[in-house]
Amino acid sequence: MSDSTQPIIFFDMDGTLLDLAFDDLIWNTKLPERHAETYQCSLEQSHSILSDFYQQHKHTLSWYSSTYWTEKVGVDVLQLQYDFKDKIAPRIGCFELLKSLQQQGYRCWLLTNADCAGLKLKLENVDLSPYFEVMISSEEIGYSKEFVEFWQILQTKHFFDPQNACLVDDTAPVLNGAAKFGIAHLVTITQPSSLRAPRHALELEFPAINDLTELLPILEQIQNKDVDVKTA
C-alpha cells in the first residue's frame, strides 16, 4: 500500500489534531479560578500573576511542564486537566484524515510539546495511538519543538529524511524551528481553538488548512512535484 515517495508526516497534537479549546479553558479560565481560590485573592490578581509567568516561559520546556507549573503556581495543574478531561476533543477531520493516511500506508508520527503526563491524558481520552508509529513528547527530547536541537535529537533516535517529511503544526515558532532544521513541507492550521476566531490564511507564513482532510490534496501535490523533479 505504501510507496517510497510518500513523505513521512509529523503531527502536532494540541491545536492541530485536538481542539485547543481544552487548553485555553484550562490555562486561561480554570487555572486562574483555582489559583484565586487557593490563595484567596481576586481573579484579576490571579490573571495578572499568571500572565507574568506565561510571558516569562512561553516556548520553553518549562512552559509545557505540568510539574513545573504545579511547583511554581501551587495549583495541581495536571489534576485540573483531569477534572475537565471530558472537554478534550479532536479537531474537524482528525479521524477521517488519520484513517485515510493509514489506509494509504503513510507513516505518521505524533510530536508534541505537551509533557509525558499531558500526552498520556490526551491519549486516554482521544484514541490517537493506533495511527502513529512514533509518539514523542519534547520532554523526552530535552528541547521543545521550537529549537533545531529537538529535530536533531529526534533524528538520532528515530531516523527520517527531512527532505521527504511534512509537519502539520498550529504554532509558527515551531514551524520556523522545523524549517531551520530543513523539514521540507510545512502546513499550519487556521483555527486551532474552536473558541477563537479563525486566523486568515493569507496572513499566515505557511500554507494553512482548517478541516484536517484538506491535507490530502496537499500531500498529492507534494508527491507529484517530487515525481516531476525526478523525471525532469
Ligand SMILES: [Mg+2]
Ligand atoms: Mg499545537
